[in-house]
Amino acid sequence: MSSGPAPDGLPPLAETVRRHGLAARKSLGQHFLFDLNLTRRIARAGGDLARGTTIEIGPGPGGLTRGLLAEGAMRVIAVERDERALPALAEIAAAYPGRLEVVAADALAIDVATLGSAPRRVVANLPYNVGTPMLLAWMARPDAFETIVVMLQKEVVERLAAAPGDGAYGRLSVAAQWRWNVRRLFDVAPGAFSPPPAVVSAVAELKPRAAPVADADPKVLEQVTAAAFGQRRKMLRQSLRAVDPDAIGLCAAAGIEPTRRAETLSVAEFCALARAVSARRAGA
Numbered sequence: 001m002s003s004g005p006a007p008d009g010l011p012p013l014a015e016t017v018r019r020h021g022l023a024a025r026k027s028l029g030q031h032f033l034f035d036l037n038l039t040r041r042i043a044r045a046g047g048d049l050a051r052g053t054t055i056e057i058g059p060g061p062g063g064l065t066r067g068l069l070a071e072g073a074m075r076v077i078a079v080e081r082d083e084r085a086l087p088a089l090a091e092i093a094a095a096y097p098g099r100l101e102v103v104a105a106d107a108l109a110i111d112v113a114t115l116g117s118a119p120r121r122v123v124a125n126l127p128y129n130v131g132t133p134m135l136l137a138w139m140a141r142p143d144a145f146e147t148i149v150v151m152l153q154k155e156v157v158e159r160l161a162a163a164p165g166d167g168a169y170g171r172l173s174v175a176a177q178w179r180w181n182v183r184r185l186f187d188v189a190p191g192a193f194s195p196p197p198a199v200v201s202a203v204a205e206l207k208p209r210a211a212p213v214a215d216a217d218p219k220v221l222e223q224v225t226a227a228a229f230g231q232r233r234k235m236l237r238q239s240l241r242a243v244d245p246d247a248i249g250l251c252a253a254a255g256i257e258p259t260r261r262a263e264t265l266s267v268a269e270f271c272a273l274a275r276a277v278s279a280r281r282a283g284a
Contacts, residue, residue: 008066008069008070008095008096009095010066010091010092010095012034013032013034013036013061013062013063013066014034014194016061016062016088016091017032017061017088017194020061020084020085020087020088021084022060022061022084022085022088025082030058030060030082030127031125031128031193031194031195031196031197032060032061032063032193032194033063033064033125033192033193034063034192034194035063035192036063036066036067036070038067038188038192039063039064039066039067039068040067040070040071041067041186042064042067042123042125042149042151042203043064043067043068043070043071043073043123044071045123045149045185045203045205046068046071046073046121046123046147046149047121047146047147049068049071049072049073049074049121050072050073050074051074051119052075052116052117052118052119052120052121052146053075053076053077053115053116053117053118053119053120053121054068054073054075054076054077054120054121054122054123055076055077055078055079055112055115055116055120055121055122055123055124056068056076056077056078056079056122056123056124057078057079057107057112057122057124057126057127057134058079058080058081058082058107058124058125058126058127059078059079059080059085059089059102060080060082060085061085061088061089062078062085062088062089062091062092063125064123064124064125065078065089065092065100066092068123069092069096069099069100073099074099075099075101075116075117076099076100076101077101077102077103077115077116078100078101078102078103079103079105079107079110079112079115080102080103080104080105081104081105081106081107083104086102086104089102090102101116103115107134108130108133108134112134112137112138113138113141113144113145118146119146120144120145120146121145121146121147121148121149122138122145122147122148122149122150123147123149123150124149124150124151125150125151126150126151126152128152128153128197131150131152131153131156132152132156132172135148135150135152136175139175139176139179139180139206140218142179142180142208142209143208145208146207146208147205147206147207148180148204148205148206148207149185149203149204149205149206150203150204150206151188151201151202151203151204152201152202152204153197153199153200153201153202154187154199154200154201154202155168155199156172156202157184157202157203157204158184158202159172159173160172160173160176160177160182160184160204160206161173161176161182161183161184161204164263164264164265164266165263165264166263167263169263170225170229170232170262170263171222171225171226171229173267174221174225174267174270175221175222175225176206177213177267178212178213178214178216178221178267178270178271179208179209179212179213180206180207180208180209181206181207181208181209182204182205182206183204183205183206184202184203184204185202185203185204185205186202186203187200187201187202187203188200188201188202188203212271213267213268213271214267214268214271214272214275215271215275216270216271216274216275216278217274217275217278220274220277220278221270221271221274223242223243223274223277224240224243224270224273224274224277225262225270226242227239227240227241227242227243228240228262228265228270228273229262229263230242232261232262232263233261234261235258235259235260235261236251236256236257236258236259236260236261236262237251237258237259239261239262240273243277244277244280249280250273250276250277250280251273253276253279253280254269254272254273254275254276255272256269256272256273
């Protein structure tokens with residue numbers, strides 16, 4: 001854990017936390033990163049930070065914020081709901097005049113896709129208790145972001161990036177990979193945080209595809225994956241009855257063997273099932 005002098009002239013983060021009484025709160029899912037070498041590594045994963053707007057969620061005392069600014073981010077908008085952190089973030093804003101805007105708000109209650117000017121990217125160490133719902137909301141807007149780089153629990157990142165046949169492959173995998181290219185970049189050990197979380201973390205990169213893998217209605221696709229993975233040990237002829245009583249006919253319409261199981265289907269095949277559901281409902 002780095003605690004020596006910082007290149008931006010600001011005090012070590014551990015000192016900032018002590019001075020402002022910023023003990024991490026479990027209720028907010030807070031785990032602070034003090035190592036500026038690590039936060040700069042995460043920042044670099046965000047790509048060309050000199051363009052457009054970099055959006056950070058839950059900056060806390062500003063470890064990643066400082067990493068982003070040190071790596072050349074010209075416009076950072078940091079959304080923080082913990083009012084205790086605002087004075088510490090104000091000190092960073094003063095050290096980087098005109099480059100950091102702090103929005104005191106709950107990120108779940110605002111439209112992050114409208115912050116700042118395009119191109120927009122999200123680079124964030126997300127609070128573990130709300131990280132996945134936030135990411136799902138952003139993934140529904142592939143037109144709004146050029147890149148999303150987030151740190152989450154390792155198991156969540158594994159699910160995002162998993163391929164068919166992997167044990168981690170599931171609803172989240174399909175939801176992400178349908179409209180995004182997903183990469184797991186690197187893991188982060190619990191000891192990098194204060195306080196250390198109970199799990200290993202990982203950093204994921206999501207870049208929007210030029211077009212979805214295949215056409216599908218988002219709501220129907222979610223219904224299909226929920227049914228299929230909700231009974232993942234069962235064959236599709238059984239699990240898909242939740243979306244169509246004639247699951248065998250549904251599979252035939254999509255060109256998929258009804259004896260297959262959810263974890264064997266590609267994203268494109270799930271889209272084919274979703275289109276078949278939509279067509280059969282329209283013709284009912």
